[in-house]
Amino acid sequence: MTLRETMKLNQLTIKQAQEGLRNKKFSSFELTEDCLDQIKKLDSKINAFITVCEKEAIGAAKMADKQFNNLTIEQLNTLPLLGIPISIKDNFCTKGIRTTASSKVLDDFIPPYDATVVNRLKDAGMIMLGKTNMDAWAHGSSTETSDYGTTKNPWNTNFLPGGSSGGAAASVAANQAIAGIGSETAGSIRQPASWCGVVGLKPTYGRVSRYGLIAMASSLDSPGPITKTVEDSALILQVLAGKDSFDATTSPKKVPYYTKNLNRSIEKVKIGVSNDYFEGVDQEVQNGVHNALKVLEKKGAIIKTIKLFPPKYAIAVYTILQRSEVSSNLARYDGIRYGNDRSYFGDEAKRRIMLGTYTLSAGYYDQYYNKAQKVRTLIIQDFEKAFNPSTGGVDVIIGPTSPSTALPLGSSKNHPMFGEMADVLVEPSSIAGLPGISVPCGFSKQGLPIGMQIIGPQFSEALILNVAYKYEQETEWHKQKPIL
């Protein structure tokens, strides 16, 4: 029996698919077809996709199969994602493929160019399956602000997937895609990954280019992978990371070999745990994270209680910075060069633009925007202190990703700060531009996934991936799949 007959290929990880393709156990065409079949079968229920690129994906898969036949091993090594079907969040510009950011303002916008992230994935051989649903303009943590309907959580379709990259996380959890690409300002990768039981990595700000990503909060926006395993996360980051001449905020720092560091021993790695990050958090979530810490302790890590700046202030800082930058970034949508006019903005976008206009306006700039930027400095200094080795600092910090497991559909309605509250535990690290990864660490009694996040200093992706990988190797959570 062939592998395709024993298991659906869309269930594979990138690593497994890569091996199967290279060893000719199946073709990229078959792999892509299984993903497209799963989208057809489930998407009326999940609504993870806004646009499915069936024709383009099939065409690209056939091309990839030719390359597998014709290229040398050396050539194939330069194409780490050759033939792998991946979903892209709908706020990345994709040449010739409609890109809406889930807003009717961009209902008919067809970008004339690819975002750098998309470009790099294509150069690595990716098959683009389609564009995934999100909160409109990435404003939210539920996908309920999308103008194209709410995405449902694959573990229980009466629950939210989280957001804003909710479609991306759901597409991976539901095995519609081998992996997904999301973006985060504060929580938009980690929180939906946590609620959907998959791995979400938010890189250091400046590690991955923002060029062609529809701008939300320019001082925070960070593209990153949503995957089935930590190893897949490292594989994609390897492709995405690095300086881009089109985004001056990208770092010239050398990109390390993320995949090679994964299995390094974590003996004597110091893990900081702050009680502030457990305050008001669901008991089941707390238990999940505490059990995970025990697993890491058994692998030789040292757990240390630390004190961090209270996350509640990060909500206020984030709200001001985000709204202010949004009001500036969304000023360009006038319906003249592309898209529809400003009457097409939904209420959430209008609310955010107006608040940002207010906090930036004359007389309030110092009281709000400038004040928030000062507290941002304090939050950065607080993390620097926590990670400072010369004063006994820790290597990484671990806590819950979200205060709860997935919430029921409708939870964000009439709650103008739903997103901020849901993302309280990821906001401080986002404000400081730090990398963080969310990995599955258990299930609630209701059968909903629990996520834990590992945060490190700037540009410590190799270390947090290493800790996450070691944890994943000891557990089976990531192997559990929703029944759909």
Place this chain on the structure above:
Amino acid sequence: MASPRDNCETLGYFGIITESGMLFQTHPEVSRQRDLLEKRSFASLINKTRGKGKFMKIDVSHIAKLANLQIKEDKKEKFQKQLFSILQYINKLKEVATENIEPTSQVTGLENVTREDEAKPSLSQEEVLKNAKSVHNGLFKVKTILDG
């Protein structure tokens, strides 16, 4: 349609990192103009937005005009309440002492990132105009902005 002066009232635009990531110092003349505008428009904005409560009331009509948004009459009160509740929350920041703390506008530490000023291929006129709803002789056609 907002006038250029209205747009100038949202002064924070000067201090923000741009999408392309170009980080530049504000030109002294821009700062001077900004200070002048700030003084001039501050009083008018205070008068327009002063509320009865402990915090200043948001004048949704005025803010919407600045942001070039149309807000339906029957929605103004709802927005006003929601924005007020968010402001109340963010006022928590007053509890944090920030004397002598420098503001952070970006976290990369990179400064004055430039590139060679070289002409490179870019999008064609056809590609650039492809998404526009109204085009005339290879140009974007816009509605009248200034009254005649």
